[in-house]
Amino acid sequence: MVGLGAIARKFFGSANDRKVKTYRGRVEAINALEPEVAALSDEELRARTAEFKKQLAEGAKLDDLLPAAFATVREAAKRVLGQRHFDVQLIGGMVLHDSGIAEMKTGEGKTLVATLATYLNALEGKGVHVITVNDYLASRDAGWMGRVYRFLGLTVGVIVHGLDDTQRHAAYACDITYGTNNEFGFDYLRDNMKYERGSMCQRGHHFAIVDEVDSILIDEARTPLIISGPLEDRSDFYNTIDTFVPHLDDADFEIDEKQRTANFTEEGNEKLEKLLSEAGLLKGEGLYDTENVSVVHHLQQALKAHKLFQRDKDYIVRNGEVVIIDEFTGRMMPGRRYSEGLHQALEAKEHVAIQPENQTLASITFQNYFRMYDKLAGMTGTAATEADEFADIYKLEVVEIPTNLPVRRIDDDDEVYRSAGEKYKAIVELIGECKDRGQPVLVGTTSIEKSELIAEILKKNGYRQADVSDPLAFRVLYDGDQKTQEERVFAVLNARYHEQEAAIISQAGVPGAITIATNMAGRGTDIQLGGNADMRIQIELGDMEEGPEREAKEAAIHADIERLKQIALEAGGLYVVATERHESRRIDNQLRGRSGRQGDPGHTRFFLSLEDDLMRIFGSEKMDSMLQRLGLKEGEAIVHPWINKALEKAQQKVEARNFDARKNILKYDDVMNDQRKVVFDQRLELMDGEDLADTIADMREEVIEDIVTRHIPEKAYPEQWDTDGLLEEVRGVLNMDLPVKDWAEEEGIADEEVRDRLRRAAAELMARKVGQYGPDIMRQVEKALLLQALDQLWREHLATLDHLRSVIGFRGYAQRDPLQEYKTEAFTLFEAMLASLRQIVTAQLMRVELMQQEAPELPGDDDLPPMQATHGGEPIDGYADEGNVALASRSNRATATERDQNDPSTWGKVGRNELCPCGSGKKYKHCHGAL
Known part of the structure; x- marks a missing residue:
């Protein structure tokens, strides 16, 4: 039965359709200007920037300039990049300008869309920040899109790790500044630890466009940016505590995987008291005496390190260091450390050098950093499932932008097997079928461990893993010829091979390519059918000098890629095989979105088993008994839309719980954030x-x-x-x-x-x-x-x-x-x-x-304490108060003759012990100045 809502949408369109429709009129206005703008010379086109700035100075609003400015950017992109903004991209640019989130499918050109709103808002001269998820994308986009801005007479800077203050100051002074969320946040904290206004790098927070906005403002919202200084070294203490955990039995502790908590039972407490007493670490009579609070805390952290955190899933050990793996992107997070002694517990568990704990010198969450901007916007391929959170916390509306060409991807219903072994067997069979017909395959996994498990299973079935450390050797294995088809080669993309990410992704669309990837699979880079021409030219031609020979080879590469693309298209486009569901629908949708870009055909299918983490934690026992009653035989799968709906509801519950957790954290964080703003504002007043x-x-x-x-x-x-x-x-x-x-x-x-x-x-x-x-x-x-x-x-x-x-x-x-x-x-x-x-x-x-x-x-800055910047640790549980508290700063007072008793705005700074300017006869601190 069709619901009333569905009938209404059929006649009136959805709320999103109506929103998109409101932008169509301005799209037509921009298109009407195209012939006029196209007739301008390069100099005349560039001169429009100065004209726009003049109009703003004379009182014009940005909205008044939007059609002409967008038409100018589109023409500049045509001339400089050879790319013309589609009509839907113009709509995306308007959504960004209106402080919204533009949800655009993979391959729809979000990077180019950003140029429209960035240029328009940069005309005000207050600085526009374009935020990306990593240094590679920041540098790439600043260089790539920067050509358009520079052509139009604007300056472009980029903030990446390793720059000194002079370079950062110059980058922030530009009209447009690209950089990562971490770098912008850390620069804000560092600026507010300096002692001279002139040495501060940032010049305000006017307008920011956040790329992959769901990753930054949702996934990373719970972990703070922390600048910290080292405390004393306690390596022996952590190593001693770590030796106690192997002595514990299952009855000594309780683990809750849903809540990610670990606690000791009464039996465990008694055993630990005995062990601590023998080691001389127990003070007083009992484990929970106040003198032992620190010891108990670190025992719990050691228990979590051993029982809740898995190597190659939550972290990896690399070059003698414990490096965190981001659960949402699958990328390594070098420099980021868990707080509260948990990272030291992991280092003790893995028997690597233990770094000392740190004292927090300054911290801020992304939630509160990005809410400082006067105007905020974002882009991503997957935001609709988190629309409520964006609206509630950031006051950002999500608008789904239509694709330029219809989506031709086929999304199959999930296949659910009783055991993981049956599931993997079905996955290998499907990969073989795709390989035989020359269809590229992307196998999505949720962790390094799972990606390497699939790799081992493929090896046992006659496949060979490509050596991705050698780009040329890797390239040859993916050339789509008959030899490769027969050889059955696959590549693995996870945090161990993050340096080769761009190279692996660039060839994942070649016919017959098999790529096993974690969630890091190419955020910011598209999988193009036939391969990526630019990357192939870079790998194969390298530093070859410009000239007829290079031009001929480049043309041959382009022709070869076109040939391979046709083979891949005929085979059905990219096939995305997902090996399990993630807690978040958004991550699943990102994986699906790798296939079917720009109207290409594609296929996706999720393979699940009752032994998967999501199924196991959220009630697979009932489903298992139900499948047994239905007579499901070994090797058979249940496939039904109802299964998809049931899983989606389970994911919605997890998402709702996570949203509530982030919302609660924000309430606590707001308390400290208000105090932080008071202190930082006061520092500026004192410095000035x-x-x-x-x-x-x-x-x-x-x-x-x-x-x-x-x-x-x-x-x-x-x-x-x-x-x-x-x-x-x-x-x-x-x-x-x-x-x-x-x-x-x-x-x-x-x-x-x-x-x-x-x-x-x-x-x-x-x-x-x-x-x-x-x-x-x-x-x-x-x-x-x-x-x-x-x-x-x-x-x-x-x-x-x-x-x-x-x-x-x-x-x-x-x-x-x-x-x-x-x-x-x-x-x-x-x-x-x-x-x-x-x-x-x-x-x-x-x-x-x-x-x-x-x-x-x-x-000076050299006198600041030794410190390091880290992106949080475990999610913080909150931090500032609604009270408008201010430190005692009494400079710039207005004189008594300038003050109007009835207008506090004329009073200026009033001394706490002065008589209140209102004429009450009381001291200011006991009257209008009362806290």
């Missing part, structure tokens, strides 16, 4: 301020206020004052020896008089220091001390929040909302950090003695 004397004076007054409040209760008699404590703090913090006890004996004295006397004495002492060393020198001393103290306290605050986050969940047992508790505690901690900052800076300045009257330099 030439004279921080007012700020320092206000901080000193706050400290005096706190000291007096602590030791003189409100409306207390002098005999009730804590004069000993007051005297001790005045000496310790303010570096003054004042007759505080004598003051207490004066008749009629009150706490306010004590405050005034302390303020005057402290101000006189500071005035003497300014007179002694000179105002210029003291201003630099104040700035240097303030920035250094703020940085040190912020690092300690990050560590405190980490510890708070790890235990706040226990508040739930007391019927309290952990998130609300975290917000309250984090806000209190932040206020305590500000109080510590005021006290530390005041105490240091009241004691400062300069040996010579030379202006001390602010710490």
Whole structure:
């Protein structure tokens, strides 16, 4: 029975169809301009950029310029690249300009689409960032599409790993900057650790286009970018802890694969207490005494390392290092380390050198980094399944862009077998059939381990693995001739061969090619039937000089590829054979999308067994008994659309659970993010301020206020004052020896008089220091001390929040909302950090003695602590508060005559102890300035 929704869509079109239709009018307007723009000379076409900028300066909006600008870019691409934007690509460009996500199938030219919105938004001169998933794509796209931008008079930079600050500064100063998500995020964190505005690289966050947006904003959203410094080496401790895990039996621990957790049972606790006691690591009487918290934590991490993390699936050991494998892309993540001691536990498990743990100096998640942009857009082949998350978290609407040519790919229903052995046997048979008819095959697997298992099975069935380390030898094996057909050769693409990724993918569409790949299979690079001409020319001709001979060989390669393409087309195009379902439908759709590009034919089929991870974790026992009752024989598969629907529902449940987890994490992360923004904004104000004397004076007054409040209760008699404590703090913090006890004996004295006397004495002492060393020198001393103290306290605050986050969940047992508790505690901690900052800076300045009257330099970038940048570890459980807290910065005050009592926007910076400009008669901090 056809649903009402389906009937409505048939008559009115889907919401996506209606959205796409709204862009058609502007497409026609752009096409109408094509003859006029095509008639321009190169110089006249280039001059349009200056004309567009002039129109913007005179008040025009980007939307007004869109048709003319898009027509200009299309003409430039035709002349420079020999590529003309299709109408659907123009729609994709408009979606990007409107801060949307353009979902475009593989091979539809997302890279070219980005040029449209990038050029238009770059005209404002505020910088456009184009984000890619790796350095190769950033460099490739900057060089390839950069030709269009430079032709039109815009500057292009690229940010890749290994650049120094000077090179980064120059790249960010360009109109358009390409780079990876990691590099942009790390540069933001590094900039906010510097001491001079001029040494900061980035110049703001105006507009970003994120390529493979689902990978960056969904898959990687839970792992933070962390800049950290090393702590002490504890290799022996980790190695000792690792020796305990092999002594444990299955009854000693519980593993939950769904939640990825591992915990000890009562039996396990008793056994561990005995082992720890014998090793001299147990303090107190029991394992869970407070002195043993760290030991228990690292025991749990060692248990996870052994029981939940598998070598060649979650990580590989390469050159004596444990390197994480990204579960979504299958790529290695060099430099990325698991946090909380888990990476050290894996290193101990694999008996490689253990790197010391690190202290977090700065961190941010991609969720919060990319939400800083005034305008954000994205492109990918698979976003529709995560449309709700994009809308909820990033306010981005997903628009599916129609393909330029109809999709001719055939997607078969899944085949479900009872055992993995039966499944692999069916896969080998299908590969053989494809090989016999010259059809290229891409075998998709979920891990390195599975890809190598398939490789071993093929070898046992008479196939030979290609030596992909030698590009020329590899090329010959894929030349599509009869010898190759008979030889039955295959190539493997996983994180072990990531250097050869481009070469392997470039030939995966050759007739008879068999490529076994993990999820890394060519994100950003298309599998072209017949092979990739550019890659073949690069491999076969290398550095051969330009001339008639090279031109002839290039023409021969193009002709050969055309011949091979026809063979592959006749054989049915690329056949994608998937060996199991992933938790996410999106990853499955990416794999399917490798086939059937640009209207080519293609075929896809998923082979499953009840022993697959997804099936096993999500209830394969019921299905197994059902299949037995149906009389399914060995070697037979069940194939039915209902099976597909059931699996899709299981995947939807996993996706929903992951979304909830990311959403919950974001709520925690927002708490720290708000605090981070306050601290980073304050650092900029401090760096920009030439004279921080007012700020320092206000901080000193706050400290005096706190000291007096602590030791003189409100409306207390002098005999009730804590004069000993007051005297001790005045000496310790303010570096003054004042007759505080004598003051207490004066008749009629009150706490306010004590405050005034302390303020005057402290101000006189500071005035003497300014007179002694000179105002210029003291201003630099104040700035240097303030920035250094703020940085040190912020690092300690990050560590405190980490510890708070790890235990706040226990508040739930007391019927309290952990998130609300975290917000309250984090806000209190932040206020305590500000109080510590005021006290530390005041105490240091009241004691400062300069040996010579030379202006001390602010710490430079060379004075930053030794640090390393890592892309997170395990998903963080959250971090900043809604409270609009600001550090005490009082520069740029408006004068009393400039202030309008009824208009706070005219007040400028108001001192905390000034009378409130509103005329209430109260101090500002007790009135409009109250936190």
